[in-house]
């Protein structure tokens with residue numbers, strides 16, 4: 267994803283201005299105050315935004331957190347997976363074979379872009395898993411499966427190794443977990459699970475070395491230029507949904523484009539007592555849902571945990587750092603989002 271349209275370009279994808287890099291000195295001061303403050307510090311960290319994932323939860327619909335986490339780990343074992351690398355090619359083969367082996371119809375959408383650093387051709391591949399492809403009324407659930415080339419927000423090693431457990435692996439792992447359950451359901455509306463390539467082949471946040479959302483832009487453009495015999499009635503993007511300390515707020519762009527869908531999804535979560543869905547806006551995130559809304563005109567929302575690890579830890583972030591690893595993710599988080607998505611699909615008439 268990318269930065270808030272209203273935020274300064276210096277921070278790639280933020281959110282509220284209180285979290286831009288320019289506030290780092292303030293963060294250090296705050297941390298110093300917390301350390302000095304002892305019990306007061308605890309109180310700040312333990313404020314009302316504290317994660318609520320400690321309650322016991324029984325996954326419905328045959329979802330299994332352990333298995334979901336296993337998928338995430340397996341994807342991470344391919345190593346860093348930026349677009350056009352041998353590692354992402356191996357992941358493509360793995361994902362395509364996996365989804366074919368469970369009996370879904372898999373389509374791919376290939377296209378070429380120029381590498382932002384040297385202009386060499388890079389082949390991109392969107393992977394589309396079609397469930398009940400015969401149905402003409404359809405919805406889509408989408409995610410990205412490429413990883414950012416470097417952990418450029420890592421305070422210690424910004425040119426280090428970026429594994430993208432949450433930001434890259436969590437979406438495909440969720441799809442692996444829910445696809446068999448979807449196939450067992452008596453669907454009234456067909457579902458396409460779409461994995462976008464090229465969400466962030468980004469080497470410089472100022473827009474000079476890389477462009478965001480290449481896969482979703484290509485998909486949205488083709489949807490308009492080569493119409494099929496079906497249309498998508500709605501879309502849900504999932505991104506960074508495996509955070510161990512999951513907190514999912516309304517995302518403002520989603521709320522502007524598809525308010526009813528946002529409300530529907532969060533009220534389903536409330537009925538299911540999945541407390542990680544917090545029914546109020548917090549961040550504005552530019553992500554793969556924008557081309558779907560703006561180019562394809564498919565009302566699409568983004569389910570994203572942009573606070574990784576949690577809202578109240580202002581000095582500590584795993585996003586785009588070397589800390590975006592399986593140890594900071596949870597299969598239960600994946601399944602909580604999966605459970606809400608399955609319930610939403612069940613309710614489509």
Ligand SMILES: [Zn+2]
Nearest residue numbers: 267414433466
């Ligand atoms: Zn990212």
